[in-house]
Amino acid sequence: MIRARRPLTTAALLAATALTLAACSPGADDPGGESGTDGDGTTVTFRLWDEVAAEAYETSFEEFSAQHPDITVEVEVIPWGDYWTQLPLDVQSGDMADIFWTNTSNFGTYADNGTLLDIDETLGEDHDEWEQSVVDLYTRDGVNYGVPQLWDSIALFYNADLVEEAGIDVADLQWRPDAADGDTLLEAATALTTDAEGRHPGDDGFDADARETYGFNSQADLQAIYVDFLAQNGAQFQDPETDGFAFDSPEGVEAFQYLVDLVNTHQVAPSAADTNVNGDFSRDLFVQGDLGLFQSGPYSLPHVAENAEFEWGLAPMVAGPEGRIGVVHGVAAVGNAESENLEATTEVLRWIGSAEGQAPLGETGAAFPGAVDAQQSYIDYWSEQGVDVSVFVDAAQEPTAPSPVGAQINAGANVITPIFQDMFLGAIPVEEALAQAQEDGNAEMGIE
Template identity: 45%
Template structure:
């Protein structure tokens, strides 16, 4: 039997733990570096951006030797959950990334530093997303442009499909639809049978045609917009309108009737499933945004390209989204935070994001480096930008959106699995989402 530790041992251990706790608290709240510099921390969720941010912040520190900037990378899968907890507990970083969907709750609760401006050199679409009640609450950092269609040129060639055809594809509930037939030609089971032909085994597919899925930014918001529908009206959920119903029925049919896209059992809980299938050469068409461009360029081992996304009943209507950096009002170094934010919103500081093609800078004068990078790689990024010349569907957001979005997910998961009546599911999802959003906004 072990002897109990002496009181002096316990006391010493307690002092050690208290000292460690105080040191951690000091680092979190005061954030003073060992070298006496003021330490400003920046939280984000994209590792490629974290790398280029480090280069940018090193350049900043050369002209601001009393300030050291450190990045804190948090996985996107739990980014906003941990951010909410840390902001409430007073331990969030000095600066943190926010998306439009989560802006209002932080702005309305006094958690964000007001931004002077807006700067006329910032992308107006991103600036608008982060402006609430006439006040800009975060510094624009990057824009995703629009949605386009990555294609595997080798798989298209094997199926006898000219990539030029992709720019003419049309989805429709009527006889003018051309997308479904093409996707059937591009979907193949393990025995070589094409989708829709005799002997095709939908449970034994080796090559998918397309990535229809419960994915708002890449897929269903664009279909809703292209059908003439809306997802929200103002800050109210409104996705049970007839046009949105048409879009959801079409997408659910691609998955569960035509079997030209992976089953929702694979994609509902794995947002990277379709991208990984595409990169593995097991999917012919992959609809996504510029946020997937670097991964495709790095990991694809086949010939590939980018085409326009399909035309809908009301044309091509894309969503676009931006990311901005918000200053934490709980920071112990507000002046230093403002200096870092000013750098992040400058052409020089923001240009680092585009130099290696990692993201499209939200500072307009910093964007040429992004285009030059991809041009040098022989990649035509025009489809992501050409689609923005047409109508757009707004990225969802508003006070209570996060709670509402969480409430609707179980219903959307079931719908994309092909279970239940789609119209009834949308109505139920809308009721639950709006109730959750209202409750969250009133707290």
């Protein structure tokens, strides 16, 4: 269904995607607060990196305190730029909060070194239903360490005017290696790409340097693009047994070759010279009305809804040979195993894992809550804005590809990212780039 632009006041999505290392809001000037006993009650500290989420939690904790007058929750906001630097220092010094946010790229270190509470042991089965794909992300060696708070999945934003003019059915776009039989994405992206004279790629005289519209956002985007394409072709980003990179496979080469060809051979996607230096370049093109198909997550919703002055809609993500398989990423709250207030901390963890406790997160339209019964609040918020977000819910129920995990994954990502960017530029052949990235990345992580 087509969605028209409506003015919004919501803030950007809060969940920081694995390996993108991008924050969505400034932090408080004073993180403040220490856990401990306050008079006749107990104070539990809760740390996160997002101001907007902090406001929602403050609302939530007002009700919690009404039900638990002997427990006070102090919310600390540490800006994203400082969060992961401060966390290990505070863990080492014993000053870490009782409960804190984490993402999949960072939690493995703390799970492995005994910093985190075993959630299964702490809460047992006495909790509301959680989004299972997020639970799986924070389950390591059979132990769940995270209480799901926020999550996002992947769908396809489309420019209704451009799509209608090109005669494209966005409901079931498919890709195949080498654009073989069954591929409809390349044809659609070609029809949506035009130069200043209205010519399409493949037409005589087509001028790629004068493109005015583009077809699809093929780029070095881990969550929205390449991990999905890998999974849809039967490849893996990581080996689930070792956490080592495993994308250098025949299926992996096929997936990346298709994506790189969309950029450099078929010229239906923006140049990597632009998308490598600005991860939001494709999003901005879409908002300007210059990109027909934009595969992304609900984290792009606020910006699109506030700024797109044309009719747009949401459709299922592009499907590959093995169907629609997309990345679901989530933010979890974890408990500090060294907390001096274990009983009170347990009660707070139970509360922020409940639909009642998470409802304020959804009611702001900021993100899908991790508690299943709280998700309707997010759906209702966007429905009031004229946006049907059910496609993201459906995507989370489909087979999913795991977000990057592992104690050393950030170190490995720092190695492979520039190689992938050069590959999308066409500076390194795909086979060579994947082999080099996997070898160097695994070496950096100490994985043979």
